[in-house]
Amino acid sequence: MPDAISDQTTQRPQLHIGDAAPNFAARTTMGQVSLSDYRGRWLVLFSHPADFTPVCTTEFVALSRAAGRFAALDCALLAVSVDSLYSHLAWVRAIRDGFGVTVSFPIVEDPSMVVGRAYGMIADGARDASTMRSTFFIDPAGIIRAMTCYPATVGRAVDEMLRVVAALQRVDADDVVTPEGWQPGGDVLLPPEVHQDAMLASTGIETWFHRIAPGGAK
Numbered sequence: 048m049p050d051a052i053s054d055q056t057t058q059r060p061q062l063h064i065g066d067a068a069p070n071f072a073a074r075t076t077m078g079q080v081s082l083s084d085y086r087g088r089w090l091v092l093f094s095h096p097a098d099f100t101p102v103c104t105t106e107f108v109a110l111s112r113a114a115g116r117f118a119a120l121d122c123a124l125l126a127v128s129v130d131s132l133y134s135h136l137a138w139v140r141a142i143r144d145g146f147g148v149t150v151s152f153p154i155v156e157d158p159s160m161v162v163g164r165a166y167g168m169i170a171d172g173a174r175d176a177s178t179m180r181s182t183f184f185i186d187p188a189g190i191i192r193a194m195t196c197y198p199a200t201v202g203r204a205v206d207e208m209l210r211v212v213a214a215l216q217r218v219d220a221d222d223v224v225t226p227e228g229w230q231p232g233g234d235v236l237l238p239p240e241v242h243q244d245a246m247l248a249s250t251g252i253e254t255w256f257h258r259i260a261p262g263g264a265k
């Protein structure tokens with residue numbers, strides 16, 4: 048069905064790591080917000096499929112409980128779904144009443160799907176307009192530095208979201224890369240050598256392609 052295929056490719060933008068995060072202005076549970084308001088801070092922009100659903104509720108409770116850990120990284124949170132502002136507000140109240148947790152970040156209403164479409168948060172061929180569990184890690188210059196996308200059925204891990212922000216900040220601080228499972232304060236690695244002189248002078252992998260910088264120091 049060529050028409051459907053071409054519809055899908057025109058409908059869904061291809062955002063990549065390194066792209067400028069598309070700007071938008073929208074109503075949220077904490078007032079009017081523009082993406083550009085977050086310039087100068089790290090931002091995790093994330094979509095959830097729908098208010099008043101079980102997995103999304105666990106994510107919102109966990110993210111709100113982790114508010115201090117995100118603040119310690121100077122990282123703001125901004126949620127978005129196609130639900131109306133009134134639905135968001137009622138859900139915030141239900142979370143407060145049911146879990147004793149006050150949602151600590153704004154939730155964008157996106158009933159017209161302007162944000163969802165700009166960020167490709169709505170699955171190709173989806174039967175409804177609900178957004179996937181998309182997460183965009185945006186740096187203080189407004190550049191997308193990492194992205195994840197989970198289905199509605201699988202909740203995200205807040206510890207991993209925090210770890211990604213900390214890792215991006217670590218690699219920005221020095222010319223290093225972070226290994227598998229890196230945690231703040233842990234060993235990092237030096238980027239691979241790209242000149243054959245350095246490679247030929249090496250005496251083993253620890254001076255060639257596995258150069259550890261202990262204790263996170265350069």
Ligand code: BEZ
Nearest residue numbers: 096100101102103199200
């Ligand atoms: C949930 O958050 O639990 C959920 C949302 C949409 C579809 C399935 C599950």
